[in-house]
Amino acid sequence: MRKKIIAGNWKMNKTTSETVTLINQLKPLVATEDADVVFCVPAISLTTAVEAAKGSNIQIGAENMHFEENGAYTGEIAPGMLDDIGVRYVIIGHSERREYFAETDVTVNKKVLKAFEHGITPIICCGESLTQREQGVTIDFIRQQIKIAFLNVTPEQAKTAVIAYEPIWAIGTGKVATSAQAQEVCKAIRECVAEIYDTDTAAAIRIQYGGSVTADSAAELFSQPDIDGGLVGGASLKPDFGKIVNYK
Numbered sequence: 001m002r003k004k005i006i007a008g009n010w011k012m013n014k015t016t017s018e019t020v021t022l023i024n025q026l027k028p029l030v031a032t033e034d035a036d037v038v039f040c041v042p043a044i045s046l047t048t049a050v051e052a053a054k055g056s057n058i059q060i061g062a063e064n065m066h067f068e069e070n071g072a073y074t075g076e077i078a079p080g081m082l083d084d085i086g087v088r089y090v091i092i093g094h095s096e097r098r099e100y101f102a103e104t105d106v107t108v109n110k111k112v113l114k115a116f117e118h119g120i121t122p123i124i125c126c127g128e129s130l131t132q133r134e135q136g137v138t139i140d141f142i143r144q145q146i147k148i149a150f151l152n153v154t155p156e157q158a159k160t161a162v163i164a165y166e167p168i169w170a171i172g173t174g175k176v177a178t179s180a181q182a183q184e185v186c187k188a189i190r191e192c193v194a195e196i197y198d199t200d201t202a203a204a205i206r207i208q209y210g211g212s213v214t215a216d217s218a219a220e221l222f223s224q225p226d227i228d229g230g231l232v233g234g235a236s237l238k239p240d241f242g243k244i245v246n247y248k
């Protein structure tokens with residue numbers, strides 16, 4: 001049985017002092033043994049967030065990282081820097097990074113490989129646009145994203161990865177995918193992982209749904225057979241996140 005993983009993606013929200021306040025406020029609300037709970041916070045607050053989360057079940061994740069060890073990449077953050085301060089997860093290839101910062105399936109793959117090298121669990125994002133959904137190419141498009149993201153990733157590594165299916169049309173729009181739509185794609189992702197590797201790997205990998213998840217929609221989404229939790233944007237910044245984590 002896969003353990004659920006419920007992660008917040010804070011995006012570009014909250015100052016460092018606000019981060020401490022919010023973590024302290026949410027700590028008792030997200031305390032559970034039933035799910036892994038991850039807060040992905042802005043890079044500038046990562047060290048503080050790791051400190052603030054100590055003694056709780058909250059793990060801290062980054063929202064991005066570079067794929068090189070170090071070097072002349074002004075403004076970027078290396079995987080070893082995250083590892084050094086106790087960051088255990090990193091979101092890779094979020095659609096906002098693909099859209100505004102020119103990330104591609106190839107850079108996603110490089111980052112995924114680097115994250116594993118450093119023992120950091122990648123939360124690998126995929127998802128179609130509204131146009132692609134209307135064109136009927138959703139599954140083809142996502143299969144391509146997954147196949148490239150996992151190039152040269154070993155089955156042992158893949159078993160520990162997290163995939164976040166986030167339809168772009170559902171992000172920040174209040175337009176949540178139906179549980180049937182989300183389940184259909186998450187099942188297709190698992191089948192794709194089985195094709196790349198084997199059924200054991202497909203059974204172990206955790207697949208989240210993301211896109212306008214709220215305390216009202218979480219229970220139905222997370223009870224689908226191929227949905228192992230969520231990647232939550234807006235609602236992860238509020239006490240409601242506690243209800244999402246304890247959705248049952």
Ligand SMILES: O=C(CO)COP(=O)(O)O
Nearest residue numbers: 009171172211212233234
């Ligand atoms: O992009 C998301 C999480 O990564 C989803 O954001 P919202 O929950 O705000 O729609």
